[in-house]
Amino acid sequence: TQLLEQSPQFLSIQEGENLTVYCNSSSVFSSLQWYRQEPGEGPVLLVTVVTGGEVKKLKRLTFQFGDARKDSSLHITAAQPGDTGLYLCAGINFGNEKLTFGTGTRLTIIP
Amino acid sequence: DAGVTQSPTHLIKTRGQQVTLRCSPKSGHDTVSWYQQALGQGPQFIFQYYEEEERQRGNFPDRFSGHQFPNYSSELNVNALLLGDSALYLCASSPVPGMNEKLFFGSGTQLSVL
Secondary structure (H helix, E strand, C coil): CCCCCECCCCEEECCCCCEEEEECCCCCCCCEEEEEEEECCCCCEEEEECCCCCCCECEEEEEEECCCCCCEEEEEEECCCHHCEEEEEEEEECCCEEEEEEEEEEEEEEE | CCEEEECCCCCEECCCCEEEEEEEECCCCCCCEEEEEEECCCCEEEEEEEEEEEEEEECCCCCCCEEEECCCEEEEEECCCCCCCEEEEHHHHHCCCCCCHHHHECCCEEEECC
């Protein structure tokens, strides 16, 4: 069974601060996605990383896929209250179309 | 363009009952997947439907079954409900199987089993 563990589980910081969320596995994935989920809503896809070592930027969010394709990180610069939500990573393998989701990081940005 | 729509939004059932949840995929999408998200956890894959057939199944008992209709909409049925079935049930659609970079989720059905 492939597992994805995210850390920290909970994070509460002041507006304007920087933060990093981690997603780790002992298994290799073909690609990895990051989602943000708000209360009462489904997850919304933020990014897909495919190549080991790949870095993608989405405004103030920077996503990195580990060289060995077993881990990933999400870095947010100058966090804003609108960044508040549950951040989920999800691993994908070729030929296996299900997403394996991580345990999630609940982020709260305090104005 | 409507996204993925699910109904009902909330549902309360008692142990032993049966429930049917419904999902309409995003326009242009013909693949539907179902996920269960327990409180405080990430979603877990239940199964995927394409061309009206179950293509892949996660680690869920046979009490969980589904169906896909010719218009690509889908139903999730759960029989003999247990307290542990209480969760947010999410439907996701994509244009074709495996195109996860085009995956869209609905807002889910919150099921409470008493």
